[in-house]
Amino acid sequence: MSEQLLPGDSRMVLFPDDPLAAPADAAAFVAALTTRGLLGERWRDDRFLVGRRFMQEVVFVGCSPFLRVDPRDDLRFCHLQLEITEQPRFLRSADAGRPRCPECGGEMDESDSEAYRCHGCGRELAAWQCRWRPGRALHARSLLSIWTLQRGDARPTEALLAFLGEQLGGAPWKTAFLTP
Numbered sequence: 001m002s003e004q005l006l007p008g009d010s011r012m013v014l015f016p017d018d019p020l021a022a023p024a025d026a027a028a029f030v031a032a033l034t035t036r037g038l039l040g041e042r043w044r045d046d047r048f049l050v051g052r053r054f055m056q057e058v059v060f061v062g063c064s065p066f067l068r069v070d071p072r073d074d075l076r077f078c079h080l081q082l083e084i085t086e087q088p089r090f091l092r093s094a095d096a097g098r099p100r101c102p103e104c105g106g107e108m109d110e111s112d113s114e115a116y117r118c119h120g121c122g123r124e125l126a127a128w129q130c131r132w133r134p135g136r137a138l139h140a141r142s143l144l145s146i147w148t149l150q151r152g153d154a155r156p157t158e159a160l161l162a163f164l165g166e167q168l169g170g171a172p173w174k175t176a177f178l179t180p
């Protein structure tokens with residue numbers, strides 16, 4: 001199940017540090033995020049308009065950007081998407097660069113579409129097992145994406161990350177920015 005990305009699309013993704021962490025009750029999780037004012041009205045499928053407190057949940061860095069929040073069919077507007085999958089998914093940003101070996105720290109090269117090989121120790125690892133630059137790759141069952149936000153634009157508040165953690169039994173959450 002891969003996301004169809006459009007050219008120029010970028011998103012900030014919040015995800016639990018534990019790849020297997022997921023809400024026991026997805027509907028209750030949506031309800032909690034809606035009550036908090038992060039999620040607004042459900043737009044389509046797993047996509048939501050921004051909620052009334054959205055601007056208090058995200059810190060904008062530098063000059064506050066012009067955010068288009070009105071729905072458009074091409075999906076190029078600021079909205080949220082909540083994806084929960086049975087198995088963890090690995091996603092990386094186009095600017096992720098080459099990963100490092102978690103064992104020896106050596107550079108790794110893609111040996112085929114699924115695996116990476118270490119120059120140092122020769123280990124072959126799946127992409128999700130490699131060490132990626134922080135914030136540029138993720139491996140998770142639960143993804144909360146905020147579309148059209150770009151790296152350097154914004155970050156979630158500590159309060160939001162803490163709230164998300166509480167919803168999933170205390171698992172800490174992290175942030176990544178993905179560009180296609």
Ligand SMILES: [Zn+2]
Pocket residue numbers: 101102103104105106118119120121122123
């Ligand atoms: Zn190695």
